Amino acid sequence: MSDDVIVHVIDDDLAVRQSLAFLLSSDGFAVRLHEGAGSFLDGVREPEGGCVLTDVRMPEIDGLEFLSRLRERGATIPVIVMTGHADVPLAVEAMKRGAADFIEKPFDDAVLLGAIRAVLARQERSGQVDSRAAEIQDRIAKLSERERQVLDGLIAGKPNKIIAFDLEISPRTVEIYRANVMTKMQAGSLSELVRLALRAGRNP
Known part of the structure; x- marks a missing residue:
C-alpha cells in the first residue's frame, strides 16, 4: 500500500x-484517527x-453535514459512512450527497476491508467511472x-415493510422483488445497489 494512501x-x-x-493497520493500511x-x-x-471512514451519527458535525462541508471545499476524497440498521435512510441520503459507500453495523471485518479496497480501486480509475452509467x-x-418501484423505495431508504405498504403488497413479496432487483442490477449489497442506481441518475 502506497504511503500516501491513508484511511482516515x-x-x-x-x-x-x-x-x-x-484492524486496518493489521491489513496493511496507513491509518489516521480523528475524534x-x-x-x-x-x-x-x-x-x-x-x-x-466515518460514523453517520456524531455530535456537533454529523456525517451528512461533514459531506456537505467536504464538497463545499471541492474535496474529492471518497467517504465511506458507517451506520446502524435504523440509520440506513441517513446513509442513503449521505450517498446522494456524495458518499462512496455505506456499511451497516455490526459489520464483518472482511466486508469493511473489501469496501475500502473497492473504493480505493474506483478512485484509481476515476476517469472510467462515468462510462459505466449507460450500462x-x-x-x-x-x-x-x-421491480423499479421497489428499487426506488430502496433508494429512498425505505424498509421493506414501508415499501410493501406503499405498493399494497406483502413484505414477503417485496423481499422477492428486492432479490430480483439485486440479481438484475448485479449488486452484491444494498449499498452497492444504491450506488449503482445513483450513478445512473436514478433519484426518486
Missing part, C-alpha cells in the same frame, strides 16, 4: 477508533490518495415496473 477514521467513540485502527468531523476538517488538507441504465431498463 472519524468516530467520537475512542474504543471504536482504536479497534478500527488495529470528530471538526478535527478532520481543521487538520487535514485534501490528500492525494486514501479515503475517509447501469440498461440494467434498470430491464427491470419490470414493479
Whole structure:
C-alpha cells in the first residue's frame, strides 16, 4: 500500500477508533484517527490518495453535514459512512450527497476491508467511472415496473415493510422483488445497489 494512501477514521467513540485502527493497520493500511468531523476538517488538507471512514451519527458535525462541508471545499476524497440498521435512510441520503459507500453495523471485518479496497480501486480509475452509467441504465431498463418501484423505495431508504405498504403488497413479496432487483442490477449489497442506481441518475 502506497504511503500516501491513508484511511482516515472519524468516530467520537475512542474504543471504536482504536479497534478500527488495529484492524486496518493489521491489513496493511496507513491509518489516521480523528475524534470528530471538526478535527478532520481543521487538520487535514485534501490528500492525494486514501479515503475517509466515518460514523453517520456524531455530535456537533454529523456525517451528512461533514459531506456537505467536504464538497463545499471541492474535496474529492471518497467517504465511506458507517451506520446502524435504523440509520440506513441517513446513509442513503449521505450517498446522494456524495458518499462512496455505506456499511451497516455490526459489520464483518472482511466486508469493511473489501469496501475500502473497492473504493480505493474506483478512485484509481476515476476517469472510467462515468462510462459505466449507460450500462447501469440498461440494467434498470430491464427491470419490470414493479421491480423499479421497489428499487426506488430502496433508494429512498425505505424498509421493506414501508415499501410493501406503499405498493399494497406483502413484505414477503417485496423481499422477492428486492432479490430480483439485486440479481438484475448485479449488486452484491444494498449499498452497492444504491450506488449503482445513483450513478445512473436514478433519484426518486
